[in-house]
Amino acid sequence: MPGPRTIPFDYPAPGAGPAVALPGAGTPWLDALRADARGLSANGLPGTRMEAWKYTSLAPLAELDFSPPPAHEAEASESADPFDAVAGPCAVFVNGRFSAARSRLDSLPAGLRVTGLAQALADDPAGVEGLIGGTGALNGEPLAAFNAAFAADGCIVETAEGVEIEEPLRLRFAASPGVAPLAWHPRVVVRLGAGSRLTLVEGHDGPAGAATWSNPLADIALGGDATLSHVKLQVEGPDAYHTALTRAALAGGARYESHLLALGARLARHEIHVRLEGEGAACWLGGGYMARGSQHVDNTTVIDHAVPNCESREVYKGVLDDTARGVFQGKIIVRKDAQKTDGHQLNRTLLLSRKAEIDTKPELEIYADDVKCSHGATAGEPEAEQLFYLRSRGLDHRTALALIVEGFMCDMMEEVPHEGVRAVLIERVAAWIDGGGCP
């Protein structure tokens, strides 16, 4: 039976109290954008009859009465900063709101600029207009509309041409659940100047508590030959909902690397759209997901080869236990003129329980005739032969399985170039296997 096309959803929940004023209110272009976006959001949440949402139902989200967090900074419980050991600048957001006091941005390397979005909207709304886009960017992206309508904060990251930033820049989004369900919609804008390089480490963490809904939207534009290594760790608590959309546009010769480790939340969707707009651009999308209990984790990617001679590589690997459910949707579009495109996609899932489930949907839309494109997917139990080999060396079943799972996932994490960041991810994988890893 086909599900609904949209799910009615009143946000903010009726009776949530007076609306919190959004930054920059009164700026005509912004008011117009927000009004349009609000109109779109009034259509509700996307339902499973929409192809892009076929395997992920947001119905449980719609049953909760979410409202934006109060304007003052939350004092409630928090989880530990997962990247505490990683040195370098750090912007901290609590329930989606930038916290200058907790951020470490006072000695940024030359050529790197990090600005809180609310601050930027207050100081120079005209300067932000070109960065957060018009209504057109919201078409077909129902959750982006919620973000555009309700984003109370976020940040703008910019690099100057040609700079190579050594230390990673961290964006930490800490959830601090209240007594009632809270939602936030941080907007992140990343602009890399031509030839510059940056490592961006995005962390989403939070403790158990009342439901939270984090709906971040990131717009990334890489100038010619720029390289962004974008690491994301998602370890929010068991009552969290996380729906993220990252859109990256690459000029010629630019390289975008995405490294995801998704462990947390009751329901999480990590959606990435990459548009290769200049010849010689390349992207690597690497994703690891581990879920247990009744967690639901969705990875949806769209890689759009708009011009010739671009390369894309995509590997998503995951481990699902109990009744956890995984979704992988990977679309590769090769436009008519995008000859000599080289695109490969792979999704592999280890199922540790008979009740765990993965829905994997590769979609290749190819309009050019001289291209190399492939996709592959595997799902199944750990190989009996591997277990036998390890047990025949004296390892008990549990230890053997843990080694196999850790090896399967850490293979992915090895792709993360920054050593300290990589070590944190590998530790998280090991902790998950030991039964923890998430609050």
Next chain:
Amino acid sequence: MLTIENLHATVDGKPILNGLDLAVNAGEVHAVMGPNGSGKSTLAYVIAGREGYEVTAGSVTYRGADLLAMSIEERALSGVFLAFQYPVEIPGVGSATFLKTAVNAVRKHRGEKEYDAMEFLKLVKEKRTALGIDDGMMRRALNVGFSGGEKKRNEMLQMALLEPALAVLDETDSGLDIDALKVVASGINALRGPERSMLVITHYQRLLDHVVPDRVHVLAGGRIVRSGGRELALELEKSGYAGLGLEPSAAA
């Protein structure tokens, strides 16, 4: 050390071992030879406890205990080691990490102190150097991308580190050139001792030039059809299995 009586085993319902008898005393090295399909690898897997190899009759007694009642890891912990014909690749699992985990599991079971990282590194260096294994191999994932010869040497390294009481070597010589064969053979010989028994399973007798067995058995049709001293291997080499009246096709 090991007593096998009237062993019958099936794989996917197909009988492979059909009343096999074999006894190996402590300190002895026995060779089991036989044509393809005679049940050599099945014997190795039944001893190691691989799932899917169903024993339908008979017994296997190891140091006085019922080996067939033990789990795979219990067998390994109590000193049974199988050198695989085709060692399994385990992506993402570092060779060194795996070795340390395995060796310490066995030591713990024996009531011995577990090695710390430094002690273990030193021990591995000593053992791997003797087998011509470089440090780079230890840093790679277990058996992943290893050549055939590297995989076999890695099996010998594991055997040297785990110090089993009963080692079953399943076609350890297959796929080795003559130099690698000599290295592996000297690794095996270095481990011979009064308390350690070995079952060397091989199709060809060339390994037995270097690892001289105390007894040689010919396996055919899932049974030991002939046993003898070292000279039996040489006889086989000269006349082939057919010379013994054992056509490979008939045996299979």
